[in-house]
Amino acid sequence: MTYPKKVLHKLLFDMMLIRRVQLAIESRYMDNEMKTPVHLCIGQEAVAAGVCAHLKKNDYISSNHRGHGHYLAKGGNLKALIAELYGRETGCSKGRGGSMHLVDTGAGHYGSSSIVGGGIPIGTGIGMAIKMQRQKRVSTVFFGDGAADEGVLYESINFAVLKKLPVIFILENNQYSVCSHISARQTGNSIFHALPAKMLPSKIVDGNDALAVYDASGKAVERARTGKGPSFIECRTYRIRGHAGCASQDVSGYRTAEEISQWGKRCPITSFQKMLLKKKMITENEIHKTEKKINSRIQDAFDYARQAAPPAPETLSANLFRE
Amino acid sequence: MLTSENKIMIHEPDFFRECGACKRVIGYPEAIREALQLAMQNDRRVFIMGQGVDDPYGMFGATKDLHREFGRERVFDTPLSEGALTGISVGAALAGMRPVYFHNRPDFLLLAMDQLVNHAAKWSYMFGGAVHVPMVVWACIGRGWGSAAQHSQALQGLFMHIPGLKLLMPSTCHDAKGLMLAAIDDENPVLIIDHRLNFNTTGLVPSGPYTVPIGRGIVRRPGRDVTVVAVSHLVTDAFHAAQDVSSQGIEAEIIDPRTLRPLDEELILASVAKTGRLIIADCGWKTGGVTAEIGALVAEKGFAYLKAPIMRLASPDLPTPAAGNLEEAFYVGRNDIRKAMIEIVR
Ligand SMILES: Cc1ncc(C[n+]2csc(CCOP(=O)(O)OP(=O)(O)O)c2C)c(N)n1
Ligand SMILES: [Mg+2]
Numbered sequence: 099m100t101y102p103k104k105v106l107h108k109l110l111f112d113m114m115l116i117r118r119v120q121l122a123i124e125s126r127y128m129d130n131e132m133k134t135p136v137h138l139c140i141g142q143e144a145v146a147a148g149v150c151a152h153l154k155k156n157d158y159i160s161s162n163h164r165g166h167g168h169y170l171a172k173g174g175n176l177k178a179l180i181a182e183l184y185g186r187e188t189g190c191s192k193g194r195g196g197s198m199h200l201v202d203t204g205a206g207h208y209g210s211s212s213i214v215g216g217g218i219p220i221g222t223g224i225g226m227a228i229k230m231q232r233q234k235r236v237s238t239v240f241f242g243d244g245a246a247d248e249g250v251l252y253e254s255i256n257f258a259v260l261k262k263l264p265v266i267f268i269l270e271n272n273q274y275s276v277c278s279h280i281s282a283r284q285t286g287n288s289i290f291h292a293l294p295a296k297m298l299p300s301k302i303v304d305g306n307d308a309l310a311v312y313d314a315s316g317k318a319v320e321r322a323r324t325g326k327g328p329s330f331i332e333c334r335t336y337r338i339r340g341h342a343g344c345a346s347q348d349v350s351g352y353r354t355a356e357e358i359s360q361w362g363k364r365c366p367i368t369s370f371q372k373m374l375l376k377k378k379m380i381t382e383n384e385i386h387k388t389e390k391k392i393n394s395r396i397q398d399a400f401d402y403a404r405q406a407a408p409p410a411p412e413t414l415s416a417n418l419f420r421e
Numbered sequence: 422m423l424t425s426e427n428k429i430m431i432h433e434p435d436f437f438r439e440c441g442a443c444k445r446v447i448g449y450p451e452a453i454r455e456a457l458q459l460a461m462q463n464d465r466r467v468f469i470m471g472q473g474v475d476d477p478y479g480m481f482g483a484t485k486d487l488h489r490e491f492g493r494e495r496v497f498d499t500p501l502s503e504g505a506l507t508g509i510s511v512g513a514a515l516a517g518m519r520p521v522y523f524h525n526r527p528d529f530l531l532l533a534m535d536q537l538v539n540h541a542a543k544w545s546y547m548f549g550g551a552v553h554v555p556m557v558v559w560a561c562i563g564r565g566w567g568s569a570a571q572h573s574q575a576l577q578g579l580f581m582h583i584p585g586l587k588l589l590m591p592s593t594c595h596d597a598k599g600l601m602l603a604a605i606d607d608e609n610p611v612l613i614i615d616h617r618l619n620f621n622t623t624g625l626v627p628s629g630p631y632t633v634p635i636g637r638g639i640v641r642r643p644g645r646d647v648t649v650v651a652v653s654h655l656v657t658d659a660f661h662a663a664q665d666v667s668s669q670g671i672e673a674e675i676i677d678p679r680t681l682r683p684l685d686e687e688l689i690l691a692s693v694a695k696t697g698r699l700i701i702a703d704c705g706w707k708t709g710g711v712t713a714e715i716g717a718l719v720a721e722k723g724f725a726y727l728k729a730p731i732m733r734l735a736s737p738d739l740p741t742p743a744a745g746n747l748e749e750a751f752y753v754g755r756n757d758i759r760k761a762m763i764e765i766v767r
Binding site for chain 2: 158160189190191192193194195199201202203208209211213216218219220221222223224225226227228230231237249250253254256257260416417418419420421
């Protein structure tokens with residue numbers, strides 16, 4: 099399969115942006131200025147980038163507590179993200195949400211839930227609204243293996259299949275829920291892989307391979323957009339950092355250093371860059387330039403966020419209700 | 422008046438209703454149905470879902486046959502999945518629709534708590550107003566015929582506790598329609614908790630569209646001696662009790678808050694300022710419930726008006742029993758309110 103250069107560059111750009119933003123957050127996290135529990139997605143960038151590459155601006159995504167990558171890949175505003183982490187009025191959620199509760203309606207992001215599994219039915223309902231309004235949009239739901247422990251996933255998929263909703267279920271299986279390995283919680287492959295393909299096409303892909311994610315989700319998005327119904331994709335990946343916070347806060351004892359380093363060697367970005375260089379789809383110089391561009395955007399975002407004003411205390415009760 | 426179920430309907434008392442010169446009498450379920458019909462005629466975004474909304478019972482008549490007029494895409498049966506379907510309503514509302522989700526019992530809302538409390542109630546605030554969730558959830562408290570512990574819970578106290586949810590409890594046919602229309606118009610998640618006993622009544626209902634303002638209670642009967650704040654079907658019981666004691670020279674003022682959240686605090690406080698006595702009657706539990714909240718409100722902001730301790734009439738802190746005689750012992754009603762009125766003025 100051949101891919102347009104534009105697509106390949108976009109995938110690389112998004113993955114690099116997500117990674118660099120995570121690293122930048124991490125490097126400043128111990129300053130204690132971002133007073134919010136961050137859940138970094140280092141190592142999982144290919145999932146968000148690969149899926150969102152097919153989505154238009156007005157397509158919807160539904161995200162979770164580990165949502166920086168989804169937000170950025172979907173085109174969420176970087177400055178508003180960083181300002182949110184700093185608890186600023188100019189944050190995407192006006193400093194009311196924090197790291198786990200991001201929103202950017204202009205990018206089709208209507209708010210992420212930190213209740214594990216909470217975003218699954220919401221994304222499904224967005225799919226129902228799309229169908230009722232006879233639109234050509236799609237709704238993509240990102241959730242983890244821990245969320246796949248929750249009964250609401252069954253209820254939502256049952257409904258999406260029943261009503262043939264334009265929903266793409268992306269199970270981001272990084273094998274852990276906090277420190278609990280998936281083998282302590284589930285007995286094997288997700289039950290949804292067992293449904294007949296005409297009800298729910300499903301696929302397990304290497305979630306560290308941006309093109310594998312891209313290919314599978316391309317079919318799923320096409321299926322949803324043409325009114326044929328939902329799909330289910332499991333992306334097998336790995337969380338390089340601890341569950342929450344930055345590297346220096348990670349606990350050990352629930353997984354081996356060996357396991358982490360094995361997955362570290364399968365970095366989705368390094369391998370993708372190598373492949374592009376080998377196929378002469380990009381040059382070292384172009385990568386370098388991209389990196390510089392990303393770093394300067396990140397620097398700007400942090401500068402902006404740090405000097406932005408926090409919400410005024412008089413606005414404490416604002417927005418409980420829409421008038 | 423007889424309904425399609427051939428049930429005997431009782432005309433609601435002649436209390437104050439805000440419906441002007443209207444003489445039109447219809448049944449309680451028809452009043453709700455009329456609201457839904459008007460809302461769907463006027464707004465393409467409105468749809469109705471829930472278990473059995475399109476079946477021959479039609480949610481005690483409230484949604485009966487609406488699917489014939491609006492089609493099954495706008496009036497549809499759902500899988501039981503109360504948790505997911507609530508989230509699906511949230512998602513549909515976020516993406517521009519106006520869901521009205523029916524449950525025939527509040528007991529089943531407990532399976533939907535995550536989406537109601539963690540999601541619907543949080544979405545506007547948690548995202549700084551960038552998004553909002555205009556949805557209506559409706560459930561009807563069961564009572565009688567051995568409904569028992571899992572089919573009769575009056576959970577308004579639980580929901581009144583949650584910032585971000587509006588909570589309505591109508592008591593008249595007029596308000597059942599007007600509050601439903603107000604709830605559908607509202608840009609936020611609104612929970613309507615109705616009561617099965619209300620469904621046995623007929624009352625005055627104007628035929629056109631109108632809304633009853635959310636957050637505004639009403640004095641159903643003026644009186645100088647004691648204020649009775651009563652909820653849902655207990656408004657009728659309180660009204661009758663007030664008529665009963667009137668011959669003994671006790672004039673009770675009956676307040677129907679209509680919406681528990683937001684609560685019309687001013688109306689309650691102004692009434693207590695006049696009467697100096699307060700009885701609160703609710704069909705839910707006592708501890709941490711509606712009577713506790715309204716009692717605390719008056720103790721906090723109206724203590725100086727009080728000539729007697731506040732009296733609370735509510736269900737005992739027990740699951741509802743099944744046997745008829747125990748049921749009778751469990752519920753508060755007209756007699757309890759009458760006794761309380763006599764006792765409090767003594
Ligand atoms: C309903 C619920 N239960 C438990 C938690 C605590 N919790 C927060 S994140 C998390 C891990 C979820 O794992 P997964 O869905 O695989 O996502 P990951 O963190 O791996 O990205 C848990 C258990 C929660 N937030 N919500
Ligand atoms: Mg996980």
